[in-house]
Amino acid sequence: MLICPDCQRTHDLDLDTCTTCGSIALICRLGEVECRSCGAVRLAGSRPESPARPDGLADEVAAALDRVLGRLTSHA
Template sequence: MPCFSCGARQTDPVRGVSPWKRGVRRETQVLICPDCQRAHDLDLDTCAACGSVALICRLGEVECRSCGAVRLARAGRPASAGNAAGGAAVTGGSGTPGLADEVQAALERVLGRTR
């Protein structure tokens, strides 16, 4: 996955902790390269409980890595809806399937289920 801001691709990591960071923007998990981390206008979603931008997006939920608050995903949230105290969308603002949709489709293919 490239940096959501500049499109740079992550290279094979050197030993140790990766300098790339994760974040949530418009209810979608994104990666942020070290250069873009210096920008203060990344427009990342924030935690409703503590205001932190240290969020991760999992299947159906968004978790704050700072305070541990978890909120359920909310499908169909418009991309223009900035930072919010509500839930998370499973799809990005462009109408493309989100990770949860992709995983669900893959499971249905593997297990032979139909929608």
């Protein structure tokens, strides 16, 4: 999700931050999250400083990709 820089600074948003430097300038790609400020990389979905989020979204996204790409795998 894109959030304009002004909103990032002026609103009380619960944004993911880098566990190394605290920056909110993060890029998520292919199962990992990279900080644009310091270059630290972590696995996507791991937010140790935040409360656990409900499971299922990753499975829903994977199932949607399977349908769109015509894959015959199933996700349980």
